[in-house]
Amino acid sequence: MTRAYNFNAGPSAMPLEVLQEAQAEFTDYKHTGMSIIEISHRSAEYAALHQETKDLLRELMEIPDDYEIMFIQGGGSTQFLMTAANFLTGGGKAAYVNTGVWAKKAMAEAKYFGEAYEAASSADRNHCYIPQEFTIHDNTCYVHLTANNTIYGTEYPAFPKFDVPVICDMSSDILSRPVNVADFDLIYAGAQKNLGPAGVVIVIAKKAFLAKARQNLPTMLKYSTFAENDSLYNTPPVFCIYMVNKTLHWIKNQGGVAAVAANNAAKAQVIYDAIDGSNGFYIGHADKEYRSRMNITFNLADKELEKDFVAQAKAAGFIGVGGHRLVGGCRASAYNAVPMEACTALAEFMHSYQKQHQ
Ligand SMILES: Cc1ncc(COP(=O)(O)O)c(C=O)c1O
The missing domain is CATH 3.40.640.10 (Type I PLP-dependent aspartate aminotransferase-like (Major domain))
Structure with missing residues (x-):
């Protein structure tokens, strides 16, 4: 499966x-x-x-x-x-x-x-x-x-x-x-x-x-x-x-809402770290103190690359990382049921995409 x-x-x-x-x-x-x-x-x-x-x-x-x-x-x-x-x-x-x-x-x-x-x-x-x-x-x-x-x-x-x-x-x-x-x-x-x-x-x-x-x-x-x-x-x-x-x-x-919350914070952090550690290749949309743990929104500094990033992500098995049709950019939604493993894999994909394109 x-x-x-x-x-x-x-x-x-x-x-x-x-x-x-x-x-x-x-x-x-x-x-x-x-x-x-x-x-x-x-x-x-x-x-x-x-x-x-x-x-x-x-x-x-x-x-x-x-x-x-x-x-x-x-x-x-x-x-x-x-x-x-x-x-x-x-x-x-x-x-x-x-x-x-x-x-x-x-x-x-x-x-x-x-x-x-x-x-x-x-x-x-x-x-x-x-x-x-x-x-x-x-x-x-x-x-x-x-x-x-x-x-x-x-x-x-x-x-x-x-x-x-x-x-x-x-x-x-x-x-x-x-x-x-x-x-x-x-x-x-x-x-x-x-x-x-x-x-x-x-x-x-x-x-x-x-x-x-x-x-x-x-x-x-x-x-x-x-x-x-x-x-x-x-x-x-x-x-x-x-x-x-x-x-x-x-x-x-899973241990109740507090346990799920701790996992959500850790999951989101992995992706935000990929954004923050990218030397400006990826730019987070939200101010840090108001960042959502559920919907992680970001842009690529080079707007021209955004479509390609989303397409490459899809080809690599990451579904749904295109931003909302009204705002564009990229969005990864890491709701309760998204496992840590998926977030780690996306962060790794982001690193390797950056390496290839910067
Ligand atoms: C915060 C929020 N409120 C309301 C809605 C609308 O919900 P529905 O599509 O169930 O009408 C959405 C849909 O994504 C949402 O994200």
Whole structure:
């Protein structure tokens, strides 16, 4: 079997053990004689899986009891509008920290529901840093943060504190490092980077915050529909949740979130060292203190070489190292499931490419 060195930005590498387990039981889930995707979401087998997935998340992320865990479809992009539909209420305003494309898209959706403004922005330097000063207006319903900026490769080293509720998009770094859930009123994360296939979003929300949500909304746009029905008002994305369950077990077997975080830091460092030790052949995009451990973004000093670098990397088995179509350059995404071995191999490839071309 050949496995690629998979640096895709999402959907992205999954732990091999998880894929193999799913494969082994795909046609016969727990001796039912049926696949997990062939059984009712009201069955005892699925009910146990659903509950266990929530329990594992609660355990691994140390989610307090006064927080609801929900599984919602529609991707992170639907959360952009759902957060605003539910919480931009009463003629208030919503504050957005503009750290790049996803933050901007979230803010654009909020404008359908009320006034949304930038509390801070890193646009002046092409989003290579995380702002540290914020302007929060009176009558602000919430501030929205993007924990990790997948496209630009920046990440909050520590989260700022605010006097207003905090909503955070953790789509590209959930479970990659410990976070204090109690610092947030609502966290959302699409599964397709660190948790499983595209198709489910994990939403973790403080019950007291949910109580403030607007209720005159269509059924499927209300968080209360999910919270009050244990995310089983309609058919949940069973297969996605099943895969998330397996990935959570895998994280637990790695030693939990702290162990995974230490590994992630070491993995990213190997690639950043290749950049920093290249005498300017490779140039990191993000300011050092805001570097993402998940998405490592860089350019080649000689722009002409970039396409060739990406093509040569691909030929050598390194998939997904081209930058996002909106910004270009190069990006290696080293999510939880990307092994150290892949990062070391990429760093070696970068060294040898440099030797041949400088
Ligand atoms: C940080 C972040 N938020 C939101 C999204 C959008 O997610 P989706 O494609 O699930 O709508 C992405 C996608 O890559 C992302 O990286």
